[in-house]
Amino acid sequence: xxxxxxxxxxxxxxxxxxxxxxxxxxxxxxxxxxxxxxxxxxxxxxxxxxxxxxxxxxxxxxxxxxxxxxxxxxxxxxxxxxxxxxxxxxxxxxxxxxxxxxxxxxxxxxxxxxxxxxxxxxxxxxxxxxxxxxxxxxxxxxxxxxxxxxxxxxxxxxxxxxxxxxxxxxxxxxxxxxxxxxxxxxxxxxxxxxxxxxxxxxxxxxxxxxxxxxxxxxxxxxxxxxxxxxxxxxxxxxxxxxxxxxxxxxxxxxxxxxxxxxxxxxxxxxxxxxxxxxxxxxxxxxxxxxxxxxxxxxxxxxxxxxxxxxxxxxxxxxxxxxxxxxxxxxxxxxxxxxxxxxxxxxxxxxxxxxxxxxxxxxxxxxxxxxxxxxxxxxxxxxxxxxxxxxxxxxxxxxxxxxxxxxxxxxxxxxxxxxxxxxxxxxxxxxxxxxxxxxxxxxxxxxxxxxxxxxxxxxxxxxxxxxxxxxxxxxxxxxxxxxxxxxxxxxxx
Ligand code: F6P
Numbered sequence: 001x002x003x004x005x006x007x008x009x010x011x012x013x014x015x016x017x018x019x020x021x022x023x024x025x026x027x028x029x030x031x032x033x034x035x036x037x038x039x040x041x042x043x044x045x046x047x048x049x050x051x052x053x054x055x056x057x058x059x060x061x062x063x064x065x066x067x068x069x070x071x072x073x074x075x076x077x078x079x080x081x082x083x084x085x086x087x088x089x090x091x092x093x094x095x096x097x098x099x100x101x102x103x104x105x106x107x108x109x110x111x112x113x114x115x116x117x118x119x120x121x122x123x124x125x126x127x128x129x130x131x132x133x134x135x136x137x138x139x140x141x142x143x144x145x146x147x148x149x150x151x152x153x154x155x156x157x158x159x160x161x162x163x164x165x166x167x168x169x170x171x172x173x174x175x176x177x178x179x180x181x182x183x184x185x186x187x188x189x190x191x192x193x194x195x196x197x198x199x200x201x202x203x204x205x206x207x208x209x210x211x212x213x214x215x216x217x218x219x220x221x222x223x224x225x226x227x228x229x230x231x232x233x234x235x236x237x238x239x240x241x242x243x244x245x246x247x248x249x250x251x252x253x254x255x256x257x258x259x260x261x262x263x264x265x266x267x268x269x270x271x272x273x274x275x276x277x278x279x280x281x282x283x284x285x286x287x288x289x290x291x292x293x294x295x296x297x298x299x300x301x302x303x304x305x306x307x308x309x310x311x312x313x314x315x316x317x318x319x320x321x322x323x324x325x326x327x328x329x330x331x332x333x334x335x336x337x338x339x340x341x342x343x344x345x346x347x348x349x350x351x352x353x354x355x356x357x358x359x360x361x362x363x364x365x366x367x368x369x370x371x372x373x374x375x376x377x378x379x380x381x382x383x384x385x386x387x388x389x390x391x392x393x394x395x396x397x398x399x400x401x402x403x404x405x406x407x408x409x410x411x412x413x414x415x416x417x418x419x420x421x422x423x424x425x426x427x428x429x430x431x432x433x434x435x436x437x438x439x440x441x442x443x444x445x446x447x448x449x450x451x452x453x454x455x456x457x458x459x460x461x462x463x464x465x466x467x468x469x470x471x472x473x474x475x476x477x478x479x480x481x482x483x484x485x486x487x488x489x490x491x492x
Contacts, residue, residue: 007150007151007152007153007176007485007486007487008045008046008145008146008149008151008152008153009040009041009044009045009046009047009152009153009154009155009487010046010047010048010049010142010145010146010152010153010154010155011037011040011041011046011047011048011049011154011155011157012048012049012050012138012142012154012155012156012157012161012164013037013048013050013156013157013158013160014050014051014053014095014099014157014158014160014161015029015050015051015053016029016048016050016051016053016057016081016083017029017034017037017038017041017048017050017071017081018071018081019053019054019056019057020054020056020057020059020060021056022055022056024056024060026071028074033182033256033468035259035262035468036259036468036469036471036472036491037472038073038077038079039077039468039469039472039491040472040491041079041080042073042075042077042078042079043077043488043489043491044487044488046079046080047068047079047080047081047082047145048079048080048081048082049081049082049084049138049141049142049145050081050082050083050084051083051084051085051086051091051134051138051160052083052084052085052086057083057085058083058085060083061082061083061084061085062085064082064083066082067082068080068081068082068145069081069082069083082141082145084137084138084141086133086134086137087133089129089130090129090130090133090134090137091130091134092130092333093125093126093127093129093130093131093133094126094130094131094133094134094135094160095134095160095331096331096333096334097122097123097126097130098123098126098127098130098131099131099159099160100331100334100337101334101336101337102119102123102126102127102194103159103162103202104159104183104297105296106186106190106191106193106194107159107183107184107185107186107190108183108184108186108296108297108389108390108391109186109190109389109390110296110297110389110390111190111193113193119193119194119195124195124198127198131163132163132201134160135161135162135163135164135167135205136163136167138161138164139163139164139167139168139171142154142164142168143167143168143171143172146172146175151174151176151483151485152172152174152175152176153175153176153178153479153483153485153487154168154175154176154177154178155178155179155180155475156177156178156179156180156209157179157180157182158180158181158182158183159181159182159183161179162202162205162206163201163202163205164205165177165179165205165206165208165209166204166205166207166208167205168208169208176210176479176482176483176485177208177209177210177211178209178210178211178213178475178478178479179206179209179211179212179213180212180213180214180254180475181212181213181214181219181392182215182256182392182393183392184219184222184390184391184392184417185214185219185220185222185223185226186222186390187222187225187226188222188225188226188229188230191226191230192230199230200231203226203227203230203231207227207231207233207242207244207245207249209249210247210249210250210479210482210483211249211250211251211252211475211478211479211482212249212250212251212252213251213252213253213254213475214251214252214253214254215253215254215255215256215392215393215417216253216255216393216417216420217253217420218420219253219392219417220240220251220252220253221237223251224237224240224242224251225237227242227244231244240252250478250482252475252478254471254474254475255393255417255420255421255471256393256395256468256471257398257463257465257466257467257468257470257471258395258398258399258402258463258467258468259467259468260402260463260464260467261467263375263399263402263403264402264403266371266372266375267375267378267379267403269372271372272372272375272376272379273376274376275372275373275375275376275377276376276379276380279376279377279380280380282322283322283380284319284320284321284322284360285320285321286317286320286321286322286382286383286445287321287322287324287377287380287381287382287383288307288321288322288323288324288381288382288383288384288385288441289323289324289325289326289377289378289381289383289384289385289400290303290323290324290325290326290327290384290385290386290387290396291326291327291374291377291378291396291400292325292326292327292328292388292396293327293328293330294327294328294329294330294337294340294341294344294367295330295331295337295340296336296337296340296389297388297389297390297391298387298388298389298391299387299388299389299413299431300325300327300340300344301343301344301347302387302431302432302434302437303325303385303387303437304323304325304344304347304348304351304363305347305434306387306434306435306437306438306441307323307351307362307363307438307441308350308351308354308355309434309435309437309438310438310441310442311351311354311355311362312355313438313442314442317445318355318357318360319357319359319360321362321445322360322361322362322363322364323362323363323364323385324364324366324377324381325348325363325364325365325366326366326368326370326373326374326377327344327365327366327367328367328368328369329341329367341367344365345365348363348365351363374396375399375403378399378400378402378403378404379403379404379405379406380404380405380406381400381404381406381408382406382407382408382409382444382445383408383409383410383411383441383444383445384396384397384400384401384404384408384409384410384411385411385437385441386400386410386411386412386413386416386418387411387412387413387429387431387437388413388415388416388431389413389415389431389432390415390416391413391415391416391417391418392417393416393417393418394416394417394418395418397410397412397416397418397419397422397426398418398422398463399463401422401456401459401460401463402459402460402463402464404456407449407452407453407456408452408456409426409427409443409444409447409452409455409456410422410425410426410427410455410459411426411427411429411437411440411441411444412426412427412428412429413428413429413430413431414428414429414430414431415431421462422459422462422463424458425454425455425456425458425459425462426455426459427440427443427444466492467492468492469490469491469492470492471492472491472492473490473491473492476490476491
């Protein structure tokens with residue numbers, strides 16, 4: 001259903017809401033973000049432009065002859081997806097060299113200043129002939145989509161498309177551009193590792209937006225400071241406004257909530273119950289859980305080292321506690337990620353060898369992405385470990401407490417976006433302090449029932465306050481305020 005009076009809307013993200021398989025079938029992305037944006041897209045005259053991520057996506061895009069593909073939502077709504085297939089080599093440079101690890105590392109303070117990765121010709125070429133090319137490809141698709149239409153609104157997602165807004169603005173100065181960055185925005189010195197020309201292009205690109213959104217006030221603050229320090233721009237920190245080329249860029253914080261209703265529905269499914277039965281059959285007295293992508297920013301190795309230390313310092317817990325780590329392999333074509341997975345497996349072997357017994361494997365490593373299996377474990381953990389070094393938001397920190405039924409305690413890194421909202425009811429930790437992590441595991445496992453329940457109730461109340469529809473509506477309200485354009489009725 002589209003609203004005739006509403007402004008035309010284009011959404012842009014690297015990973016789209018659907019993926020096509022070789023047999024022509026289609027699978028839908030999961031998670032609050034996809035749900036929220038699908039809700040937005042299907043209630044408006046919207047097209048979602050995304051990269052063709054697989055050969056089957058590219059084939060489907062070719063069959064569509066560059067036209068958008070009609071998608072029906074499970075609830076009977078409709079929207080359109082346009083998949084853009086870039087040159088394979090350009091896409092490789094875009095995704096595997098520039099977006100990850102280069103920008104990802106800068107934006108999670110993962111850049112090892114004394115060591116690799118260096119920026120040489122190879123990386124600069126990947127920026128010029130990969131990152132820029134894919135940005136140009138999607139920008140072209142956006143420009144085509146809004147051609148001849150009045151008051152278009154374009155909502156861009158994430159660090160893959162910092163150059164796109166300037167390209168679209170150059171072709172259509174009247175466009176309204178809103179860009180949400182899902183990962184942290186680091187302090188200005190972290191950006192100084194990017195060669196000056198590249199850095200300037202990134203900032204000129206993102207400053208072509210009318211509104212730039214982040215998950216937290218602290219990323220908003222860092223972004224404003226960067227504009228002052230690195231670009232010499234006039235910034236109103238209080239109001240969150242950057243003045244750039246006779247325009248005002250609004251910088252805002254919109255923390256992403258989870259889709260509590262959908263997660264609770266998954267928690268009641270038969271498949272989750274099957275996993276629960278299996279989990280309960282094998283469970284020891286205590287269960288520690290982590291669920292993450294196998295990403296360096298998640299700090300998986302320090303989590304296992306802390307567990308190792310905890311077992312060493314508290315031998316009374318031997319055979320009584322299991323640490324289940326469900327990790328989804330990610331970006332494995334990037335050497336740093338492939339190597340990280342190897343280091344994870346090696347450390348798990350060491351800890352299990354050091355403390356395990358013939359009947360007890362202290363760490364159970366599950367290298368897979370299975371939402372139902374994760375949700376089953378969410379219901380029964382005693383401790384949820386979220387110890388990311390830096391993390392844009394971290395939705396596991398919200399989903400776990402929502403469905404937990406055991407008074408589970410959250411150990412939460414103070415460097416996650418979620419900490420701004422949940423810190424009060426979690427055991428906050430400095431993710432680099434392994435002793436503090438080990439102590440937090442001990443405190444969580446020995447905490448009295450009353451205090452555990454109080455903390456969990458506090459977390460449940462916060463994570464059910466807003467939903468992804470509200471998150472979208474907060475952004476639409478700002479678009480309406482700044483541009484005066486109507487994007488139709490609220491989503492939430
Ligand atoms: O956190 C940023 C993000 O783009 C998320 O939206 C997403 O869950 C994650 O990274 C996955 O990244 P990729 O698309 O590289 O698998």
